[in-house]
Amino acid sequence: MLRSASIACEAAEHGLDVKSRFTITPGFEQVRATVERDGQIGAFENVGGLVLANACCLCMGQWDRKDVKKGEVNSIITSYNRNFTGRNDANPTAYAFVASPDIVTAMAFASDLTFNPVLDTLIGSDGKPFKFSDPTGNELPPRSYDPAGTPSSLLL
Numbered sequence: 001m002l003r004s005a006s007i008a009c010e011a012a013e014h015g016l017d018v019k020s021r022f023t024i025t026p027g028f029e030q031v032r033a034t035v036e037r038d039g040q041i042g043a044f045e046n047v048g049g050l051v052l053a054n055a056c057c058l059c060m061g062q063w064d065r066k067d068v069k070k071g072e073v074n075s076i077i078t079s080y081n082r083n084f085t086g087r088n089d090a091n092p093t094a095y096a097f098v099a100s101p102d103i104v105t106a107m108a109f110a111s112d113l114t115f116n117p118v119l120d121t122l123i124g125s126d127g128k129p130f131k132f133s134d135p136t137g138n139e140l141p142p143r144s145y146d147p148a149g150t151p152s153s154l155l156l
Helices: 002-013 029-037 040-046 101-110
Strands: 074-078 094-098
Touching (some): 002 101
Parallel strands (some): 074 094
């Protein structure tokens, strides 16, 4: 989440909001509490991201999608392994691609499947082109995970 948040922060520094629907599902309460505590939720919301409940939803086809009519060919890029036809939005003509959270985040600002965040540029709100820097962030939270939502029997 730190690396994705660094991409969102860089886009915000250039005055950008996401151009496509960008949803973030923490998965577990412990992860949600950690990213809230460490400021990543704010980074995503600041650019138009929508942080959903920390539970299964989109990957189980529970997305009541309003922006695309059922049967309309479209694409979805996710960072979770649920990429078979109809799984995400119950639309059999939606192409689903799996990518890293970093790529998914960068692509949300381009809204273009041909965008390569390593090579391509975006136009900032000042009209000047920029390339995303390499994302930054630790693999694990520097202050460990927030114990919120962890059963007391698992706390040391």
